[in-house]
Amino acid sequence: MLLTHIIIHYDEITLKGGNRPFFERVLLNNIKEFLKNIKYDKIYKDGGKFVIDISKTDSKTGTQNIEKILKNIPGISNFCFAISVEKDIKMIGEETVKAVRSYLEKNKVETFKIEARRSDKEFEFKSPEINYKIGEAVFENTELKVDVHNPELEIIVDVGHRQCFIYFEKIKGIGGLPVNAAGKLVSLLSGGIDSPVASYMMMKRGARIIFVHFKNKTINNTGDDKIKSLVKELSRFQGNSKLYIIPFEEFQKEIIAKIPSKNRMIVYRRVMFKLAEMIAKKEKAKGFVTGDSLSQVASQTLDNIGVIYNSVNLPIFSPLIGMNKQEIIDLALKIRTYETSIIPYQDCCSFLIAKHPETKARLEDILKQEENLEISKIAERIIIKIRSEVI
Ligand code: ATP
Ligand code: MG
Secondary structure, three states, X not given: OOOOEEEEEEOHHHHOHHHHHHHHHHHHHHHHHHOOOOOOOEEEEEOOEEEEEOOOOOOHHHHHHHHHHHOOOOOEEEEEEEEEEOOOHHHHHHHHHHHHHHHHHHOOOOEEEEEEEEOOOOOOOOHHHHHHHHHHHHHHHOOOEEOOXXXXXXXXXXXXXXXXXXXXXXXXXXXOEOOOOOEEEEEEOOOOOHHHHHHHHHHOEOEEEEEEEEEOOOOOOOOXXXXXXXXXXXXXXXXOOEEEXXXXXXXXXXXXXXXXXXXXHHHHHHHHHHHHHHHHHHHXXXXXXXXXXXXXXXXXXXXXXXXXXXXXXXXXXXXXOOOOHHHHHHHHHHOOOHHHHOOOOOOHHHOOOOOOOOOOOOHHHHHHHXXXXXXXXXXXXXXXXXOOEEO
């Protein structure tokens, strides 16, 4: 059986009313960008779906690569490998029977159901008639029995505008909305388990993520491989990503000199946001992403989160805030960042903080202690030199 097309169904875009064409355009652009190194004939919109013509994608690895890529593109709800047939009911019947026979050579099923779709409302037969006619052809020419409630094989006959598609199995995508539809966010990426998962969560809500990592080279000179490989894994979902690595040692020295140890973690994180805000301005990003989960560590008590999030004006998004550690780990495994996240790495946040850090910080106290910090002076000198890397 020669599979000639891929049918792509999208997720929430269908709920977008008047903005739907915009979301469809963004998703189509993303798919084209992801497939730019792969040979296929063309991609086009047909009714409420996209169709990729792969009749000229010769090798099996070619189609396998497309499958791998589509599985990770936010906005795609599912996709199917299909054969195409002329829009003639007799031909559709014959080709469906051929396709089912070929399917039965490799798969053992006993019951089926035809599920007709009609994107072309002008087609001479309505869905129930298509179900009946094609169902009859399959019933008479194979051993299969009909089961409309719980079929082992669901045969979709989709009459599009140009041709009719026949397919059996849907491959699940990650759903959500296409990257770039929502605008940009700066993600504070630590190298731990949580922040990569948080970045992924916002990507599948349509945000393009710019990554910022703070590093103190004097306590951690292991190189940047770990951070870069995390960004590389996450780029499977949004395409090429920008990463800024900001040297944190001077800021940290300044904080250690002037802030009592029990408040240092809070001030490290406030300063990180302030510096990330400079990157956000440059990138025209509209907010931040962080891997905070309520009460997981001392910096994540409600009081401390209040004080930390008060450091900047742009909104801070914490998509993991209500998740348990195990739930976050499960997602990290699913998106394949876990293995990299658990490689030992000294995060600058844990450097010279107290054994018993403050858990009920008060904004007035922290602001008072920060008065003598000369962060912006150091920032002017350092941030201006920082260039992003594309990964
Ligand atoms: P993670 O697993 O994401 O590191 P965590 O539970 O270890 O989270 P913290 O290390 O306190 O918690 O960090 C909380 C959040 O602060 C992180 O999710 C991340 O967004 C940000 N953060 C911490 N350290 C850094 C860093 N060195 N560079 C950039 N962001 C950081
Ligand atoms: Mg951490």
